[in-house]
Amino acid sequence: MNHNGPYKLREPLAEIAACCSLPQALETMGERWSFMILRASFNGLHHFEEFLEELGIARNILSNRLTRLVESGILKRAPCVDDRRKIEYRLTDKGLDLLPTMIALRQWGEKWESGVPSNPVLVDERDRRPIQPISIRAHDGRVLTHNDLCWIDIADLNNATGNEGEHDGVVKRIATI
Amino acid sequence: MNHNGPYKLREPLAEIAACCSLPQALETMGERWSFMILRASFNGLHHFEEFLEELGIARNILSNRLTRLVESGILKRAPCVDDRRKIEYRLTDKGLDLLPTMIALRQWGEKWESGVPSNPVLVDERDRRPIQPISIRAHDGRVLTHNDLCWIDIADLNNATGNEGEHDGVVKRIATI
DNA sequence: CAATATAGGTTGCGAATCACTACCTACTAT
DNA sequence: ATAGTAGGTAGTGATTCGCAACCTATATTG
Numbered sequence: 001m002n003h004n005g006p007y008k009l010r011e012p013l014a015e016i017a018a019c020c021s022l023p024q025a026l027e028t029m030g031e032r033w034s035f036m037i038l039r040a041s042f043n044g045l046h047h048f049e050e051f052l053e054e055l056g057i058a059r060n061i062l063s064n065r066l067t068r069l070v071e072s073g074i075l076k077r078a079p080c081v082d083d084r085r086k087i088e089y090r091l092t093d094k095g096l097d098l099l100p101t102m103i104a105l106r107q108w109g110e111k112w113e114s115g116v117p118s119n120p121v122l123v124d125e126r127d128r129r130p131i132q133p134i135s136i137r138a139h140d141g142r143v144l145t146h147n148d149l150c151w152i153d154i155a156d157l158n159n160a161t162g163n164e165g166e167h168d169g170v171v172k173r174i175a176t177i
Numbered sequence: 178m179n180h181n182g183p184y185k186l187r188e189p190l191a192e193i194a195a196c197c198s199l200p201q202a203l204e205t206m207g208e209r210w211s212f213m214i215l216r217a218s219f220n221g222l223h224h225f226e227e228f229l230e231e232l233g234i235a236r237n238i239l240s241n242r243l244t245r246l247v248e249s250g251i252l253k254r255a256p257c258v259d260d261r262r263k264i265e266y267r268l269t270d271k272g273l274d275l276l277p278t279m280i281a282l283r284q285w286g287e288k289w290e291s292g293v294p295s296n297p298v299l300v301d302e303r304d305r306r307p308i309q310p311i312s313i314r315a316h317d318g319r320v321l322t323h324n325d326l327c328w329i330d331i332a333d334l335n336n337a338t339g340n341e342g343e344h345d346g347v348v349k350r351i352a353t354i
Numbered sequence: 355c356a357a358t359a360t361a362g363g364t365t366g367c368g369a370a371t372c373a374c375t376a377c378c379t380a381c382t383a384t
Numbered sequence: 385a386t387a388g389t390a391g392g393t394a395g396t397g398a399t400t401c402g403c404a405a406c407c408t409a410t411a412t413t414g
Binding site: 011048052060062083086 | 401402
C-alpha cells in the first residue's frame with residue numbers, strides 16, 4: 001500500500017472486492033457513455049456515425065468505448081457485406097442480457113427522477129399491456145425487499161427446507177451485494 | 178450548438194435524450210464509485226471513514242460523491258446523537274429502490290464476468306432458497322426478452338385488449354429504452 | 355485544564371480522462 | 385479522376401481522479 005511511483009494509475013474496481021461481481025460488471029459498464037451506447041444499440045443503431053449523431057459523443061471517446069465494449073464481449077464488430085467501409089456493431093448475448101439491468105435503471109429514473117409516466121410505454125407485444133416493475137423475487141415469485149434477503153453459504157443450500165432452527169449457514173443480514 | 182467558449186463543459190447526459198429517464202438515472206449513478214458506495218451502504222456501512230477504508234477511494238472523491246448522492250436524494254445525512262463528530266449516511270427510499278438494479282447488474286456480472294456461482298448466495302430469508310434471476314415480466318408474470326417488447330403511446334393503453342388489428346399506437350419495435 | 359486523537363472534510367498538485375477540432379485511410383459514388 | 389463517406393487517430397485544452405497535506409470541530413485522556 002506504499003507509494004511507489006509518483007502516482008498509482010487507476011486501480012480496476014474489480015480488484016476492490018474480488019468476492020463480488022458487481023465491481024467486475026462496473027469495470028466496463030460503469031464508464032461514462034457505456035450505458036448510453038448500450039441503449040442506442042437496443043434502439044437499433046449499429047454504426048459509428050449513427051452513435052455519433054444520436055449521442056453527441058466525441059469521436060475518439062466513442063471509438064474508445066466501442067473498442068472496450070467489443071473487448072468485453074458486449075458488442076461485436078462485423079464488416080458490412082454491401083459496403084465494405086461500414087462496420088456493424090451488434091449486441092452479443094452478453095450484451096442483450098443487460099436489458100433487465102437497463103430497464104430496471106430506467107424504471108428507477110422514471111419513478112424518482114422524471115416523475116412523469118414517460119410516454120411511450122414499454123409493453124408486452126402479445127397483449128399490449130405494460131410490463132411489470134423489475135423486482136426481486138423469491139423462488140415462488142413473491143416480491144422481496146432488502147429486508148427479506150440474507151446470505152447463506154453455497155454448501156448449505158441443499159438442506160434449506162430441512163432443518164429450520166439449527167446452524168444453517170447464514171452469513172450476514174446483507175453481507176456483500 | 179455553436180462553439181462559444183474555448184470548450185463546452187461536460188454536458189449532462191440527461192439533456193441528451195430528454196424523453197428517456199435512463200440518462201437522468203445515469204446522471205448521478207453513472208459516475209465512478211457511485212454504485213460501489215451504494216453497495217457499501219446496503220452492506221451496512223454508514224460513516225465516512227468506513228467507506229474510505231472499505232472502498233479505498235480518495236478522500237476528496239468520496240466527499241464529492243457522498244455530497245452528490247445526498248443532493249440527489251439517494252443518501253441522507255444525519256448527525257450522530259452519541260458522537261457529534263460523526264455523520265450517518267443512510268439510504269433513503271429512493272436509494273433503497275435501486276436494489277433491483279444493483280442485483281440485476283451483479284447477477285449479470287456473476288453470469289458473464291466471474292463465471293463462478295459466487296459464494297455466499299443471496300436467498301429469501303423465509304425459505305432460504307436463492308432468489309430468481311432478475312427478469313422482465315409481462316403483467317401476468319411471463320418472462321419477456323427484448324424480442325417480446327414494443328412501445329405504445331400512453332393514450333392507447335386503455336383500449337389495449339379491445340380492437341386488435343387496427344391502428345393501435347405502436348410506435349416502434351424498440352423505440353427508446 | 356492541556357494535550358492528543360478522531361471524524362469529516364478542504365486544498366493543492368500531478369496524472370488520467372474527456373471534449374473538440376483537424377487530420378488520415380480505405381472504400382464508394384459520380 | 386474527383387469528390388464524398390465510414391471509421392478512426394492525433395493534438396490540445398478542460399475536467400476529473402488519486403494522493404498527500406492541512407483544517408475544524410468534537411472526544412478522549414492525563
